Amino acid sequence: MSVTDIVFILTAVVTVGSAVVVVVSRSLIYSVFSLLFTFFGVAILYVFLGADFLAGAQVLIYVGGILVLLLFGVMLTHRLYNLNLTTERFQPIAGTLIAAAVFASISLAAFKTKWKLVGEKELEPTTQQIGEAFLSSYLLPFEIASVLLLVALIGAAMLVRRRTDV
Amino acid sequence: MNLGNLDSLNFFYPELILLGGMLLVVISDISLKGLRVRINPLLTLAALLLALFYTLQTDHGSAMTLFEGMLALDNFALYFKVFLLVAGILVLLGSLHSEELAAVHQGEFHALLLAVTLGMLLMANSAHLVMLYLSLELVSLTSYIMVGYLRSDRLSNEASMKYILFGAVSTGAMLYGFSLLYGMTGSLDLFAIRDALLAQEVVGFNQVTLMLVVVLTTAGFGFKTAAVPFHFWCPDVYTGAPTPVTAFLSVAPKAAGFAILVRFFLGGLSQPAGGQWGFISGIDWPLVLIAVSVMTMTLGNIAALTQNNLKRMLAYSSIAHAGYILMGAALLTGTGLKAMLVYLFVYLFMNLGAFFVVTVIFNSEKTFELQDYNGMFRRSPFLAVAMSIFLLSLIGIPPFAGFLGKLYIFGAVIDQGLYWFALVGALNAAVAAFYYMRVMKHMILENDDRPPTPLRISALNVALLVLLLVPNILLIVFWSPIDRWTANSITLFGGL
Amino acid sequence: MIELKYFLLVSACLFSLGVFGVLTRRNAVNVLMGVELILNSANLNLVAFSRYSSVGIDGQMFAVFVIVVAAAEVAVALAIVLTLYRVLNTVNLDRADVLKR
Numbered sequence: 001m002s003v004t005d006i007v008f009i010l011t012a013v014v015t016v017g018s019a020v021v022v023v024v025s026r027s028l029i030y031s032v033f034s035l036l037f038t039f040f041g042v043a044i045l046y047v048f049l050g051a052d053f054l055a056g057a058q059v060l061i062y063v064g065g066i067l068v069l070l071l072f073g074v075m076l077t078h079r080l081y082n083l084n085l086t087t088e089r090f091q092p093i094a095g096t097l098i099a100a101a102v103f104a105s106i107s108l109a110a111f112k113t114k115w116k117l118v119g120e121k122e123l124e125p126t127t128q129q130i131g132e133a134f135l136s137s138y139l140l141p142f143e144i145a146s147v148l149l150l151v152a153l154i155g156a157a158m159l160v161r162r163r164t165d166v
Numbered sequence: 167m168n169l170g171n172l173d174s175l176n177f178f179y180p181e182l183i184l185l186g187g188m189l190l191v192v193i194s195d196i197s198l199k200g201l202r203v204r205i206n207p208l209l210t211l212a213a214l215l216l217a218l219f220y221t222l223q224t225d226h227g228s229a230m231t232l233f234e235g236m237l238a239l240d241n242f243a244l245y246f247k248v249f250l251l252v253a254g255i256l257v258l259l260g261s262l263h264s265e266e267l268a269a270v271h272q273g274e275f276h277a278l279l280l281a282v283t284l285g286m287l288l289m290a291n292s293a294h295l296v297m298l299y300l301s302l303e304l305v306s307l308t309s310y311i312m313v314g315y316l317r318s319d320r321l322s323n324e325a326s327m328k329y330i331l332f333g334a335v336s337t338g339a340m341l342y343g344f345s346l347l348y349g350m351t352g353s354l355d356l357f358a359i360r361d362a363l364l365a366q367e368v369v370g371f372n373q374v375t376l377m378l379v380v381v382l383t384t385a386g387f388g389f390k391t392a393a394v395p396f397h398f399w400c401p402d403v404y405t406g407a408p409t410p411v412t413a414f415l416s417v418a419p420k421a422a423g424f425a426i427l428v429r430f431f432l433g434g435l436s437q438p439a440g441g442q443w444g445f446i447s448g449i450d451w452p453l454v455l456i457a458v459s460v461m462t463m464t465l466g467n468i469a470a471l472t473q474n475n476l477k478r479m480l481a482y483s484s485i486a487h488a489g490y491i492l493m494g495a496a497l498l499t500g501t502g503l504k505a506m507l508v509y510l511f512v513y514l515f516m517n518l519g520a521f522f523v524v525t526v527i528f529n530s531e532k533t534f535e536l537q538d539y540n541g542m543f544r545r546s547p548f549l550a551v552a553m554s555i556f557l558l559s560l561i562g563i564p565p566f567a568g569f570l571g572k573l574y575i576f577g578a579v580i581d582q583g584l585y586w587f588a589l590v591g592a593l594n595a596a597v598a599a600f601y602y603m604r605v606m607k608h609m610i611l612e613n614d615d616r617p618p619t620p621l622r623i624s625a626l627n628v629a630l631l632v633l634l635l636v637p638n639i640l641l642i643v644f645w646s647p648i649d650r651w652t653a654n655s656i657t658l659f660g661g662l
Numbered sequence: 663m664i665e666l667k668y669f670l671l672v673s674a675c676l677f678s679l680g681v682f683g684v685l686t687r688r689n690a691v692n693v694l695m696g697v698e699l700i701l702n703s704a705n706l707n708l709v710a711f712s713r714y715s716s717v718g719i720d721g722q723m724f725a726v727f728v729i730v731v732a733a734a735e736v737a738v739a740l741a742i743v744l745t746l747y748r749v750l751n752t753v754n755l756d757r758a759d760v761l762k763r
Contacts, residue, residue, distance in 0.1 A: 004664065015676070019680075019699055020679060023683035023699070038699065042676075042702050049709050051709045051725075053726075054725055054729075066732060066733055077743060077744065077747045096682065098681065102678045106346075107671055107674040107675075109375045110670035110671055115349045115666060116349065116716075118717055130722060137235075140232075140233040140237070140297065141727055144288065144304065145727055145730050147281065147284065148307060148730070151308050152737050155308070156741035158274045158317075295724065296723065300731065307734060310739075323749055324746065326745075326746075327742050331739075334739065335693075335697055338697055338701050339700070342677055344724075345704045346707065348720070350715075352715045353720070
């Protein structure tokens with residue numbers, strides 16, 4: 001077993017382990033913080049896959065943006081002096097059964113399917129390729145994504161604004 | 167023919183106009199303090215009309231792809247573009263004199279309406295998984311915001327919350343399905359995916375994986391079309407949203423969802439074989455669609471029977487209608503597809519009509535409860551008669567347009583020799599007649615003791631209702647243009 | 663070099679944990695975390711297949727767009743959560759049940 005393998009296994013264990021904490025922990029704050037480790041773990045897995053730009057984006061957007069937003073959500077929706085940030089669960093048995101069935105079917109698919117394989121590819125920096133793709137074959141999705149962000153901006157601002165104009 | 171980015175712009179005017187209109191509305195909303203209330207609806211209407219004009223002008227010769235294969239422009243896409251723009255215009259007109267929306271400032275509503283229409287046009291066109299995902303998310307995200315538009319209203323907020331959580335989960339599942347498909351074929355382009363699947367002869371475990379892909383992606387499309395078992399959000403969201411938004415959601419994103427479903431399954435996972443599409447692997451995929459269709463209409467109709475809130479009843483009825491529409495898609499034939507398009511077209515007018523009557527009555531009565539509709543005939547004969555026509559059309563009773571839709575759908579089903587399927591559909595239509603008739607009974611036959619006070623309707627709303635009544639009454643006579651148009655519209659890029 | 667299937671296994675774990683979280687949690691923020699797990703698993707799949715199964719970098723491009731959409735979705739979702747909280751003073755889904763009646 002090489003060092004790479006060991007690092008991979010460690011990363012995978014941390015990623016999945018913290019994801020388990022996210023979904024079973026009764027404390028919202030614990031959930032958010034272990035989500036941090038999941039996101040970081042996924043970013044490291046991206047590095048294993050030679051996706052350097054995505055690893056960076058994952059850290060910047062998921063950890064820096066989405067996670068902070070979620071933390072805000074937790075903080076703002078609980079009065080700060082109320083330290084009892086627990087969540088109750090419902091339908092635990094049905095949920096476990098469905099999740100187990102889903103896991104069985106997709107992991108079986110992962111191992112038994114004959115995926116298309118193109119052979120070994122050189123590891124090379126992807127930032128330039130991604131940038132070029134944004135401005136050539138992915139130009140339209142790029143623009144539509146900007147419309148989507150604009151809509152989200154308008155919508156989010158509209159929803160949380162205090163009622164001043166009514 | 168595959169066009170690059172610059173050449174594609176010539177065929178992209180409708181979308182560009184909608185985008186420009188949206189930006190103008192946003193700008194006028196923050197800069198023109200007094201005028202904006204008058205100008206924004208006009209701007210929105212102008213953008214929608216202009217986009218419709220250019221869509222009708224589009225002469226694309228033969229089917230082609232735009233923007234390096236991101237969009238497919240074919241007759242099928244054009245049909246849906248016209249459909250969605252008409253729906254957008256009608257909903258805009260219906261929202262102008264709605265007391266629910268008037269309570270909140272309107273600027274964002276118009277910007278959002280244009281954005282969601284843009285998203286839906288792109289949905290009908292998408293030929294690439296990235297575009298499919300992005301346009302679906304653009305539509306979903308905008309719909310979540312529109313549902314939560316009445317931000318001080320508890321129902322509206324709850325509905326929006328349920329909608330976004332359901333939507334996020336189902337599109338997440340769809341995305342996972344896309345990723346598996348990418349792994350099997352190494353491509354994100356729908357037509358390349360089909361070619362790859364055809365080339366490698368899906369055998370062994372890959373069949374199971376492809377089935378998994380189908381199930382996961384159906385979660386996403388099923389969410390948009392509100393098909394059972396992905397319909398849970400639908401009654402709550404439709405009840406909680408402002409009524410014009412409900413009317414919009416029950417027609418336009420649903421139709422776009424059907425467009426994307428047909429394009430994904432027929433364009434991506436099936437191959438044309440002599441007037442009929444065959445699914446690539448050996449799994450009996452149409453049977454799955456037929457099962458979903460039967461479940462959807464049965465469940466929708468049975469749940470609608472016991473509803474006393476008219477908005478909620480119409481929500482269940484729209485689930486049932488999704489089932490009928492799915493009947494056409496499930497056949498995987500040209501006639502089935504055509505029947506689906508005809509049904510969608512008449513559904514647009516009858517369903518929007520029913521919802522607008524509800525809007526108008528809510529304006530003065532502030533209620534959606536069925537018993538409050540008692541004696542409506544004596545108070546406003548016009549509204550009662552209009553509602554009756556829309557409901558009779560929804561049942562499918564001749565001579566109204568709904569009959570035409572049912573005729574085409576059942577005809578296509580019988581054409582395929584699926585008599586039991588047609589029978590289930592007919593039984594469902596009979597069950598549906600009960601609850602639609604119940605509404606009419608309350609409006610016309612039952613009177614309360616109060617003296618009938620006339621109901622005031624604004625002139626614009628009367629005009630709009632007449633506009634919606636005309637196709638419901640006249641389509642049965644002038645059905646041949648619709649027949650020709652839809653027959654022309656089933657040509658899919660790379661399909662039949 | 664690590665084989666493709668191990669990445670897929672990790673992503674399968676994340677996906678089913680996300681499904682579990684979505685099904686068993688009733689706090690809206692918690693459900694959103696489950697959704698993020700699902701999106702991350704799909705992204706991991708896309709990037710892995712982009713490395714092993716595809717000639718170009720289509721999968722990575724898709725993943726970038728997914729991240730963008732996820733950020734927008736979370737922003738809107740939290741705006742809705744905040745509005746609901748303002749009206750209702752709770753974010754637990756089973757208490758948001760006027761609609762059930």
